[in-house]
Amino acid sequence: MPYPEHGGRFTGEPGYFKHVLGAAKGLMNKLGTSAEDYDYAVFHQPNGKFPSRVAKMLGFSKEKIAPGLVVTRLGNTYSASCLMGIAATLDQAKPGDRIFATAFGSGAGADAFSFRVTDKIDKIRDKAPLVEELLANPVYMDYAMYAKHKGKIKRA
Template sequence: MVGIITYGAYIPRYRIKLEEIARVWGDNAADITGGLGVREKSLPDMDEDTATIAVEAARNALLRRDLDRDAIGAIYVGSESHPYAVKPTAATVGAAIMATPVMTAADYEFACKAGTAAMQTCMGLVGSGMVKYGVAIGADVAQGAPGDALEYTAAAGGAAMIIGNDDPIAEINRTCSFTTDTPDFWRREGQAYPRHGGRFTGDPGYFKHVQGAARMMLEQAGTKPSDYDYAIFHQPNAKFPQRVAGMLGFTKEQITPGLVVPRLGNTYSGASMVGLAATLDIAKPGDRIFVTSFGSGAGSDAFDITVTDRILDEAVFNRGAAPSVEGLLANPIYVDYARYAKHKGKIMVQK
């Protein structure tokens, strides 16, 4: 059975409160935080980008389970903010974790679901026997134009899932996807910030696709929401995943462990995978996890996952060897808008 054999996450320590962003742009902070359900968001340090976040997430996964690097045959990094337009982040990750040369490596783009698409690719390669281990990463230093609504949630962070069939800590029972051409969000080549078609964002974009993939998964698996202990839905804010969970029949208790967006913001390609990592941090053998990502443009990937006994077998996997998502969210360093703008490259320092 193909599954997750180890995982890791990384979140920068720097944070900015949404009320500080609202102060600069003259918006009502209470309306912003209440409407989004987000209190603060992460931002990168001056020397952090998608590549460094992806590397740290992969290294944390390998701290929990020290694999033969020569057996890593695939590395895929999903992101909307790769540091190079032409130069793969995946190759940098491979070198940093001492896994090169790699049989196949590539960067993925499908808005916020590029990381889960990478998971599906690794599942196919491992399942076919082409590779022993595949590294799937979702990471972003998300972009939002100054003063735009996206600026309130666009955050930094990511997670890595290493896929294999060698004593997985969580078996992936099934996956499926639901995709249409829906122009709810885009960024053209050379543009610094994405744009969004407001009326397409909610029902035609997020809710149609998340429900489409989720209902397809429930039908294919022959399951119902109450069969799962936990559920993770893409979290661009705190309101959308809670609403779609209720529409599908999932409870607040099922989604709360993976709902990290109120203290993190939207890490784009990392969002669903960081939520999954937070859930795996507390999961027990036999727990069943339902995951549905979403990427603008638009599509969703759904997964049915069962946690195995190996998650507690320290001879195979040491969950405490790397920081938990809760640990990564702890002890933040808060900044004002000026320092935030400097970290995000919104203002340039002349040397």
Template sequence: MSVGIVSYGAYVPKYRIKIEDIARVWGDDAEILKSGLMVNEKAVPDVDEDAATIAVEAARAAVNRSCIDAQRIGAVYTGSESHPYAVKPTSTIVAEATGATPVLTAADFEFACKAGTAAVQACMGLVSSGMIDLGLAIGADVAQGAPGDALEYTAAAGGVAYVIGNKESELVAIIEDTYSFTTDTPDFWRREGMPYPEHGGRFTGEPGYFKHVTNAAKGLLNKLDTKPEDYDYAVFHQPNGKFPSRAAKMLGFSKEQIKPGLVVPRLGNTYSGSCMMGIAATLDQAKPGDRIFATAFGSGAGGDAFSITVTDKIDEIRDNAPKVEELLADPIYVDYATYARHKGKIKIA
């Protein structure tokens, strides 16, 4: 029995801030930062947007794209590291807003930037077991970065939702298999009550991102006995533009394979939505029969790899909701003061 994607939807706020406008405040060299990070600007939430509202918009887009009866959704799982409530699920808000309530199961997921793909895997299991008809898996974040911290240059806002099912006539993409690689690597964390995360610099690259991304990817390639050249596209978690480009090269994927899904230069790092946004951007242009290889990364740390094959159904539903490219178009640029207000960095005594 096949399991895969029945529909997908994305949401990106209209507001952006350019890297040079952040660098100007802190006295940093914007050109060096842009070159090193391969990020030019990032998405900024409006004053009334948070991970829940972003998740709702992405979920509604996914439901509308395939004209799904929301009452068929038996599970709603939202992955985020910026849930608006410490105690109150985001997923119940999404379920109510999309008309899916009552649902069999709803819960919020946390695993840094791979919480959304962990939700996809959970939905895959529930659908495959027959416990639910459809599952809704979301990755949404209003990513945090302390003023002046390196994270502030990339931490962005956005979200993606995937409807997971197993009726072959409905699948726009078959998820052939998935493989995860997880260890306890303390590269990034935020304790309860802390407004901003901290990161262990020397753990971020090799022991964090690259170890887990490459091991998850190699594990799935070995499991399926496939090679990078067997795929038309590849997507890797995008904390910046440099890391996924290097990971692709290490694994034998080409620049051409990752280019369609590499949206971070114009979007920033949407954390739980990062890899999922790259997959959505790829689905926006993939043809029936194309294969997509994707690997998400979450600090703490773990990687989730997926092998996906696009079906004929994609052409029927693709234009029924905004594409990622459309969401990135015509941004409204803000200065640092407006950005700080939107992000709640300015506290009123």
């Protein structure tokens, strides 16, 4: 098998949902919190359905996951998907907001996080482009340009 392969029907139920729900519920139980205690939630995004379904199972509304649900426009960025969602959420979060996040790896591991946004967000938000700005202005490159940027192609 020369290319990675998805686990087919085992990707969702025994994989993603079991581990994401386990990590999320475990952290919420440890912290004594529920979905109502958070302003936003971000979950690993292999597609648009999985994070929406797990959010609903945990009691998060669509409004709480919408800001960080970038997979429908960005595609599956694998291990970066949760981080991209957190970045998009931080682009609009206010000081004091709470963010819940759960990342998942295909090795069947998941980690859950609980963040509180500090007042420093307003000072650093404009230091980099917003995720929305990056998505609105994509830069497409072919392999030759990629190789040039990576230093794989040198001028003679």
